[in-house]
Amino acid sequence: xxxxxxxxxxxxxxxxxxxxxxxxxxxxxxxxxxxxxxxxxxxxxxxxxxxxxxxxxxxxxxxxxxxxxxxxxxxxxxxxxxxxxxxxxxxxxxxxxxxxxxxxxxx
Numbered sequence: 001x002x003x004x005x006x007x008x009x010x011x012x013x014x015x016x017x018x019x020x021x022x023x024x025x026x027x028x029x030x031x032x033x034x035x036x037x038x039x040x041x042x043x044x045x046x047x048x049x050x051x052x053x054x055x056x057x058x059x060x061x062x063x064x065x066x067x068x069x070x071x072x073x074x075x076x077x078x079x080x081x082x083x084x085x086x087x088x089x090x091x092x093x094x095x096x097x098x099x100x101x102x103x104x105x106x107x
Contacts, residue, residue, distance in 0.1 A: 025069040032074055037061050063106035064099070071098070 028036075040061035046053035068077055080098075083091040 025066070026073045026077075028065075028069055028074045028077065032077070033065060036065055036068075040064060060103075060106045064102065067102045067106070068098075 037058075041057055046057045048054060072080065080091045080095050083089045085092070
């Protein structure tokens with residue numbers, strides 16, 4: 001039951017918010033946005049029984065997605081994440097710096 005609630009929430013959220021990028025931003029494909037949002041939401045996933053926690057987590061993830069779209073083209077975004085798991089890659093350093101600089105604005 002909780003899993004189906006999660007998918008309904010994601011569907012509604014994407015349907016509502018992902019069809020337009022912020023002004024002056026790049027527009028990512030729906031598949032890229034969906035993959036990012038799923039990963040973001042499941043990273044330290046909130047208690048799905050706590051609606052406030054779920055809403056806050058989704059709001060943070062959407063905020064981060066907006067900030068990525070303002071700064072990176074879809075190709076640049078994909079390049080960042082394609083090698084970010086390697087500890088010493090430039091992508092990991094740039095991604096870590098970007099998140100450190102922008103996350104406070106999404107809290």
